[in-house]
Amino acid sequence: MNQIRLREHLAEQGPWTPPALPESIPHGDMPGDKIRIGEDHIRKAQLLFPKLLETLKELEGGKAVVSVFGGSGVGKSEIASLLGWYLQSIGVGSYVISGDNYPRRIPLYNDAERLSIFRVGGLRGLLAAGRYSREAQKELDALWPDSLDAEPKEAVDRPWLQTYQAAGRKALSEYLGTEKEQDYEELNAILAAFRRGESPVWLKRMGRTEEERWYDPVDFRETQVLILEWTHGGNPALRGIDVPIFLNSTPEETREHRRLRARDGKTDSAFTTMVLEIEQEELRRAAPSARFILSKSGQFLRPEEI
Numbered sequence: 001m002n003q004i005r006l007r008e009h010l011a012e013q014g015p016w017t018p019p020a021l022p023e024s025i026p027h028g029d030m031p032g033d034k035i036r037i038g039e040d041h042i043r044k045a046q047l048l049f050p051k052l053l054e055t056l057k058e059l060e061g062g063k064a065v066v067s068v069f070g071g072s073g074v075g076k077s078e079i080a081s082l083l084g085w086y087l088q089s090i091g092v093g094s095y096v097i098s099g100d101n102y103p104r105r106i107p108l109y110n111d112a113e114r115l116s117i118f119r120v121g122g123l124r125g126l127l128a129a130g131r132y133s134r135e136a137q138k139e140l141d142a143l144w145p146d147s148l149d150a151e152p153k154e155a156v157d158r159p160w161l162q163t164y165q166a167a168g169r170k171a172l173s174e175y176l177g178t179e180k181e182q183d184y185e186e187l188n189a190i191l192a193a194f195r196r197g198e199s200p201v202w203l204k205r206m207g208r209t210e211e212e213r214w215y216d217p218v219d220f221r222e223t224q225v226l227i228l229e230w231t232h233g234g235n236p237a238l239r240g241i242d243v244p245i246f247l248n249s250t251p252e253e254t255r256e257h258r259r260l261r262a263r264d265g266k267t268d269s270a271f272t273t274m275v276l277e278i279e280q281e282e283l284r285r286a287a288p289s290a291r292f293i294l295s296k297s298g299q300f301l302r303p304e305e306i
Contacts (some may be wrong), residue, residue: 018042026085027078027080029218047300061195066083067241093222099187114175121169122164149168186204188239199221202215236289
């Protein structure tokens, strides 16, 4: 089904009625990923889907690419899966691709790289400001084991630590979500191959260890809509996104979700909070490019409301 036929097919559809959900539906292709669809995800997907259909009717070309992006815990995986299922229910082939397969390092090494960049940036900031000293280094040596060097409370009575944290944060912001961390080039090549109608297309899989890296061939001959779900799905380094959908949440909402999920052992650490805040800044910059912005409470927003 080419795009013209897709548009005709959608134009022939009557009013959309949400289909009943089976016990499980296809979801993103991240190894080990488990989605837990709740009533809140269903409600938001049903708000978005009619708008997505109307937008797809306007598009020209052979294929369509949808991006569902937002912060950690906002429901990207679940809502993208639902949108894909709803498309299939009306006879439109879809596939959900997870951007979490495309960082340059496995999670363990990427977390270590993030921390290293923050600390090297902080030390260099102290040197540049003339605030580095043996005494400061001894205090850092005591703070590092528990990652307290990123804790704002520790810097209240330590002006030199304020300098360290500001410089470290700046260095970290120049890494997170950039091409240094994420392989946008590979994803762009995949999106381009999909648009050209190539099949199969070899898609990357990445687990949590160095040995868990491989590629699977995916047959896209019956796929008209590719849905990318990813925190960085609104980054300008990505090319060929037809319908960017931004699921907005505040840093406080994101932290609470991660705390409830106990996603990692340092969910509530100051360093993790800093990472989430920097990612939120990236998302705010990407908001104006989104076709639709949906709040965590289920309200459609304008970019200036973010």
